[in-house]
Amino acid sequence: MIQWEDVYKVVAAMVPLYVALVLGYGSVKWWHIFTREQCDAINQFVCYFTLPLFTFEFTAHVDPFEMNYLFISADAISKVIIVLVLAFWAKCSSKGSYCWSITSFSLSTLTNSLVVGVPLIKAMYGQVGVDLVVQSSVIQAIVWLTLLLFVLEFRRSSSIDLISTVDAPQAEKDSDLEGNINNINVVMSSSTSTSTRPAFWYLMKIVWLKLAMNPNSYACIVGLTWAFLSNRWHFQMPSIMEGSILIMSRAGTGTAMFSMGLFMALQEKVVSCGVTLTVFGMVLRFIAGPAAMAIGAIAVGLHGDVLRVAIIQAALPQSITSFIYAKEYGLHAEVLSTAVIFGMMVSLPVLIAYYAILEFLH
Known part of the structure; x- marks a missing residue:
C-alpha cells in the first residue's frame, strides 16, 4: 500500500518545478522585471542552449541495445489506437473534422516528457523509470513530432490549393486554377503534381528542414547517435566534453519552467479557449491518453513498475512543442496554449492520484 512518504517524494520532486514556474510568472505579471522583448530573448536562450543540451545529456546516456522495446511498442500501439479512433470520428x-483530429492527437499523445517527467518518475520509480521516460521522449521527438509536422505541412499546402479556388465565379475559378497550377509548378518546381497537391518528397523536405531548425530534434538525433556508438564500442564521453554539456544542461529544467512562467504571464488570460474546450483538452490529456496507453501496455504484456510508468508518463502535462507547432501553423493555438498552461497547474494532483491508484491496485 502507498505510504505518505511516497507521496511526499513525488510532491518534493514537483514543487521545485512550480517554484521556477511561479518565479517566471511573477517576474512579468507582478514585479514587471522583464519586458516582452526580454522574455523572447530568455525563451530563445532556453530553446537554443539549455533545453537542447539537457535533452542531449539524457539521450546520450541511453543504451539503445538495452531499450525496452515492449514499452516502445505499447507506446506506438496506444498512438495508433488514437489515430484510428480520430480517423473514424472525422470520417x-x-x-x-480533419483539423480537430490533428489537434486531438496532439492533446492526447504528446507530453512534456523530460522537463516534468524525469524528476517526477525518478521520485516514483527511480532510475528504471527515468530510463523509460527518456526512451519515450526520444521516440516522441524523432517519430511522432515528425509525423505531426508532416501532417500540419500537408494541411497548410492543401489549404493554399483550396483557397485559390473557392468563393469565385466558375469562369474565374477555371482561369485562376490554371494560373495557380502554373505558378505552383514554378513556388515547388518539379516537386508537385499537376493537381497542385504537393508531392510527398517535397513535403518531407520541408519537414526535415523544420526539424533541422529545431534544436531539440537534432539534440535527440545526435544524442542517440552518440549512444549507439559509445555503447557499441564501449567508450565514454571525454570529461572535458561531459563537463561542458553538464554546466548548461543542469539549468535545463529550471530555465524551461521559468520560461513557461514567462509564457503564462504574457497571455491575456490563462483559459483562452473557453471552458468547454478546456475540459475537452484536459479529458484527452489526462484520461484518453493514459487509457490508450493502458490498452497498448496490456496488449504487449507489460506488468509491474514498467506498466505503471507507461500509464503515468502518458498522463504528463502537454508538450510545449505541440503548442509551438500549432501557433506556427495557425491550428487551434489557443486550445494548445490552454492545455500547456492549465495542464501544468492541475498535473500535480492528477499525477499523484494516478500514482496512488496504481500503487493501491498493485
Whole structure:
C-alpha cells in the first residue's frame, strides 16, 4: 500500500518545478522585471542552449541495445489506437473534422516528457523509470513530432490549393486554377503534381528542414547517435566534453519552467479557449491518453513498475512543442496554449492520484 512518504517524494520532486514556474510568472505579471522583448530573448536562450543540451545529456546516456522495446511498442500501439479512433470520428461523424483530429492527437499523445517527467518518475520509480521516460521522449521527438509536422505541412499546402479556388465565379475559378497550377509548378518546381497537391518528397523536405531548425530534434538525433556508438564500442564521453554539456544542461529544467512562467504571464488570460474546450483538452490529456496507453501496455504484456510508468508518463502535462507547432501553423493555438498552461497547474494532483491508484491496485 502507498505510504505518505511516497507521496511526499513525488510532491518534493514537483514543487521545485512550480517554484521556477511561479518565479517566471511573477517576474512579468507582478514585479514587471522583464519586458516582452526580454522574455523572447530568455525563451530563445532556453530553446537554443539549455533545453537542447539537457535533452542531449539524457539521450546520450541511453543504451539503445538495452531499450525496452515492449514499452516502445505499447507506446506506438496506444498512438495508433488514437489515430484510428480520430480517423473514424472525422470520417463517420457529422461533427468530425480533419483539423480537430490533428489537434486531438496532439492533446492526447504528446507530453512534456523530460522537463516534468524525469524528476517526477525518478521520485516514483527511480532510475528504471527515468530510463523509460527518456526512451519515450526520444521516440516522441524523432517519430511522432515528425509525423505531426508532416501532417500540419500537408494541411497548410492543401489549404493554399483550396483557397485559390473557392468563393469565385466558375469562369474565374477555371482561369485562376490554371494560373495557380502554373505558378505552383514554378513556388515547388518539379516537386508537385499537376493537381497542385504537393508531392510527398517535397513535403518531407520541408519537414526535415523544420526539424533541422529545431534544436531539440537534432539534440535527440545526435544524442542517440552518440549512444549507439559509445555503447557499441564501449567508450565514454571525454570529461572535458561531459563537463561542458553538464554546466548548461543542469539549468535545463529550471530555465524551461521559468520560461513557461514567462509564457503564462504574457497571455491575456490563462483559459483562452473557453471552458468547454478546456475540459475537452484536459479529458484527452489526462484520461484518453493514459487509457490508450493502458490498452497498448496490456496488449504487449507489460506488468509491474514498467506498466505503471507507461500509464503515468502518458498522463504528463502537454508538450510545449505541440503548442509551438500549432501557433506556427495557425491550428487551434489557443486550445494548445490552454492545455500547456492549465495542464501544468492541475498535473500535480492528477499525477499523484494516478500514482496512488496504481500503487493501491498493485
